[in-house]
Amino acid sequence: MMEGLEIRGLEAGYGSRRIVNNLSLPCLPPGEVIALVGPNAAGKSTLMRSLAGLTPAQGEARLDGDNLFALSPTERAKRVSFMPQSLPSGIALNVFEGVFTALKAAPPSRMVSNTQLRRRAFSALEQFGIGDLALHPFDNLSGGQRQLASLAQATVREPRLLLLDEPTSALDLAHQIRAMRLVREYARRREAIVVAILHDLSLACRWADRIAVLTKGDLIAFGQPEVAITPQTLRLAYGIEARVEADDSGRLRIDIENVLPT
Numbered sequence: 001m002m003e004g005l006e007i008r009g010l011e012a013g014y015g016s017r018r019i020v021n022n023l024s025l026p027c028l029p030p031g032e033v034i035a036l037v038g039p040n041a042a043g044k045s046t047l048m049r050s051l052a053g054l055t056p057a058q059g060e061a062r063l064d065g066d067n068l069f070a071l072s073p074t075e076r077a078k079r080v081s082f083m084p085q086s087l088p089s090g091i092a093l094n095v096f097e098g099v100f101t102a103l104k105a106a107p108p109s110r111m112v113s114n115t116q117l118r119r120r121a122f123s124a125l126e127q128f129g130i131g132d133l134a135l136h137p138f139d140n141l142s143g144g145q146r147q148l149a150s151l152a153q154a155t156v157r158e159p160r161l162l163l164l165d166e167p168t169s170a171l172d173l174a175h176q177i178r179a180m181r182l183v184r185e186y187a188r189r190r191e192a193i194v195v196a197i198l199h200d201l202s203l204a205c206r207w208a209d210r211i212a213v214l215t216k217g218d219l220i221a222f223g224q225p226e227v228a229i230t231p232q233t234l235r236l237a238y239g240i241e242a243r244v245e246a247d248d249s250g251r252l253r254i255d256i257e258n259v260l261p262t
């Protein structure tokens, strides 16, 4: 059995409109964070939602050898978590209840008592620095606080596949770094596969093990940051001229020179 996430010939869209075209990726191994980047409307969310079972798709997606599209809802809830771009409003729960409910819906098999589950839910809040918000109604949170609560909710079940749609878009600089660090630690510790849609390429280069660049539904580059993020990719994906340089520690620096006329 091949461990990790394999995607072959995946196509997804809405009705007769195809958004993601025949997409294949080398196996995404456990323990890694994969950033999915690309311009607006490239199909990133559509791809992610199809992996989460929320948008119909054809082709193959296998998680540890199992057909992801054929998992029962319970099995999927145990193995896959999806954090959407924006949380619905009108959630009549406080932050703790929201996370606890997510955990209770598909608890890890080793957790039997409610006390254990409550402890785990609270520790997920603390990990994201929002333990003090436990009793706040979800609906009263700021955009950034909602995103942190949503991250706690997505990780609390310890899924093998964690799908995050723009998890840091509402976070301040310090919380972006904290969130990405926790997500990467999570991938390493739980041997999980994390796929995160990110618009901030510096964040992607700094925290992702590999980057997939999607443009108009096609994968145009995939690999370690220095392989995927090149002047050519940036031109193709975003229509910008940029220099990409690695500093002494090997970190990529993207220097945008000018924007091409459209």
Ligand SMILES: Nc1ncnc2c1ncn2[C@@H]1O[C@H](COP(=O)(O)OP(=O)(O)OP(=O)(O)O)[C@@H](O)[C@H]1O
Binding pocket: 014, 019, 038, 039, 040, 041, 042, 043, 044, 045, 046, 047
């Ligand atoms: N529910 C839907 N029904 C019909 N078309 C949709 C739906 N959701 C998205 N689309 C269309 O699919 C295309 C890709 O959208 P998608 O949200 O996957 O892109 P994205 O790369 O995630 O974009 P962004 O970076 O702007 O969030 C867009 O043209 C969009 O209008």
